[in-house]
Amino acid sequence: xxxxxxxxxxxxxxxxxxxxxxxxxxxxxxxxxxxxxxxxxxxxxxxxxxxxxxxxxxxxxxxxxxxxxxxxxxxxxxxxxxxxxxxxxxxxxxxxxxxxxxxxxxxxxx
Amino acid sequence: xxxxxxxxxxxxxxxxxxxxxxxxxxxxxxxxxxxxxxxxxxxxxxxxxxxxxxxxxxxxxxxxxxxxxxxxxxxxxxxxxxxxxxxxxxxxxxxxxxxxxxxxxxxxxxxxx
Numbered sequence: 001x002x003x004x005x006x007x008x009x010x011x012x013x014x015x016x017x018x019x020x021x022x023x024x025x026x027x028x029x030x031x032x033x034x035x036x037x038x039x040x041x042x043x044x045x046x047x048x049x050x051x052x053x054x055x056x057x058x059x060x061x062x063x064x065x066x067x068x069x070x071x072x073x074x075x076x077x078x079x080x081x082x083x084x085x086x087x088x089x090x091x092x093x094x095x096x097x098x099x100x101x102x103x104x105x106x107x108x109x110x
Numbered sequence: 111x112x113x114x115x116x117x118x119x120x121x122x123x124x125x126x127x128x129x130x131x132x133x134x135x136x137x138x139x140x141x142x143x144x145x146x147x148x149x150x151x152x153x154x155x156x157x158x159x160x161x162x163x164x165x166x167x168x169x170x171x172x173x174x175x176x177x178x179x180x181x182x183x184x185x186x187x188x189x190x191x192x193x194x195x196x197x198x199x200x201x202x203x204x205x206x207x208x209x210x211x212x213x214x215x216x217x218x219x220x221x222x223x
């Protein structure tokens with residue numbers, strides 16, 4: 001069946017560090033892939049998405065590339081800020097089957 | 111403003127006392143769903159609905175009921191809450207299948223004592 005595996009958190013970085021949060025998946029067919037972000041005390045918001053292989057999603061300095069050959073959708077940012085502290089979820093959508101990763105808590109220290 | 115509204119935001123209740131968490135969306139979305147979020151488990155889907163009067167079980171439906179009498183509302187019903195249903199609940203909606211952004215409510219933090 002379909003599944004999503006995210007790196008465990010928390011991930012703690014200093015401001016301006018480079019960020020990578022790993023996400024790998026197993027799926028039949030051609031799923032769409034998403035990253036959602038949950039800021040403290042809030043609901044989830046779409047951060048970026050990619051709907052087919054080799055697509056790159058980007059938003060707010062974050063990027064992720066849909067790599068079918070490695071079944072990955074890793075989230076990256078070149079220089080993180082304290083305001084990026086949140087929980088990040090990788091999400092797979094294969095028709096109506098929706099699979100979430102467990103979430104990765106990111107803590108950015110000034 | 112496009113939004114998904116859940117109520118209440120916080121609720122403490124006792125075991126066995128029926129409760130309903132409401133969810134309403136103003137985007138005319140067909141698809142709505144409920145999730146619970148627990149530490150280390152991420153989000154798990156409880157129930158979903160593809161349209162009015164069409165509902166189906168998600169991954170963890172036991173102890174929950176839903177209804178979809180109209181497009182905008184998708185209430186979550188706990189007929190006899192138990193402490194293991196203490197969790198953070200999210201309602202979400204989106205236009206249809208695939209490739210589309212899901213919009214989430216602010217969450218309802220439920221504690222069952």
